[in-house]
Amino acid sequence: xxxxxxVFQAIADPTRRAILLLLASQAMTAGAIASNFxxxxxxxxKHLQILTECELLTQEQSGRExxxxxxxxxxxxxxxxxxxxxxxxxxxxxxxxxxxxxxKTKK
Amino acid sequence: MEAKTKIHAEDGKQELxxxxxxxxxxxxxxxxxxxxxxxxxxxxxxxxxxxxxKHGGYHFVTTDPKGNKHGFNGSIHEFIPNQxxxxxxxxxxxxxxxxxxxxxxxxxxxxxxxxxxxxxxxxVALRDQLLKLPFAQxxxxxxxxxxxxxxxxIG
Numbered sequence: 396x397x398x399x400x401x402v403f404q405a406i407a408d409p410t411r412r413a414i415l416l417l418l419a420s421q422a423m424t425a426g427a428i429a430s431n432f433x434x435x436x437x438x439x440x441k442h443l444q445i446l447t448e449c450e451l452l453t454q455e456q457s458g459r460e461x462x463x464x465x466x467x468x469x470x471x472x473x474x475x476x477x478x479x480x481x482x483x484x485x486x487x488x489x490x491x492x493x494x495x496x497x498x499k500t501k502k
Numbered sequence: 503m504e505a506k507t508k509i510h511a512e513d514g515k516q517e518l519x520x521x522x523x524x525x526x527x528x529x530x531x532x533x534x535x536x537x538x539x540x541x542x543x544x545x546x547x548x549x550x551x552x553x554x555x556k557h558g559g560y561h562f563v564t565t566d567p568k569g570n571k572h573g574f575n576g577s578i579h580e581f582i583p584n585q586x587x588x589x590x591x592x593x594x595x596x597x598x599x600x601x602x603x604x605x606x607x608x609x610x611x612x613x614x615x616x617x618x619x620x621x622x623x624x625x626v627a628l629r630d631q632l633l634k635l636p637f638a639q640x641x642x643x644x645x646x647x648x649x650x651x652x653x654x655x656i657g
Contacts, residue, residue: 405513477509480633485507488522488617491544495530498540 405449410434411442415451415465422455422462511633516626518633520619528615532584532607547574554581560589576600584609591621598632599624 405411410432417423417431429439443463446452450469455462510519524531534540538549541562551561558578565571573594580588585607592600604620623629 477511477633480635481507481509484509484520484522487544488507488524490546491531491534492524492526494540494543495524495526495534498533499526499530 405446405451408442410439411446414439414442414446415470418452418463418465422464424460424462428463511629514626516624516629517620517622518629520621521616523610523614523616525614527613528584528607528609531615531617535587535605536583554578554587556581576603599628601632 406415413432414428417428425440425443426436428443429436432439443452447454447463450466452463453466455464507520507522510521534544536554538552541547541552542549545562545564547562547564549560549562551559553559555578558581559576560578561573561575563571563573575592575594576590578587578589580586587603587605587607589603589605590600591603592598601624602622604618604622606618606620608616608618610616623632
């Protein structure tokens, strides 16, 4: 049962974020991906399954091997979604920090 | 460089965590929340009321570039200097319902501190809608820079 799994669930996990970063530079097989983690192979497979279900990864058959690719379009959708909210707070907090630094020296 | 402000929004949960580390001692960070003149400066808002105490409340009004006024208000449930503020937050005249906020202030070193905002919404859908808001309103000025970063990431 994989009810309402979406990209935000996918990126909530640090291992899955690491997998995405790994695949950002090149497509890899499940075995090659797993060799980058201390986690058990079935755990990595599970992560790959979730990322694929969320359409963050696509699979491509090449001979006997299956390669995982990053789905750039979907990745961009995430960044577009949460980044503006984060940037809004980042800017607000930057302002707080600079104001309070001046406040400190004024005192 | 790692982002200073982090948003942790797990899927399917009606809450989110905003964390930020500051190059400020914790008492100065807290003061930015406690003193109305300082709140006005960094939030870019007008403070009509700010009663920092249990059973207290606040009322801010922000004017957008078009001259429209937006009110924000809430009740203060806990106010522990240099440690914690528990309050509600409501955007007036908006479809968004009130949210609950836990603000925790902690010293990291003598000169640095961390703020953790734990925000709880009425529903998952409401949280996701609010997360999308800055994008929808085009508030984000650094958008091009983000596109660039994402561009690099996705090659």
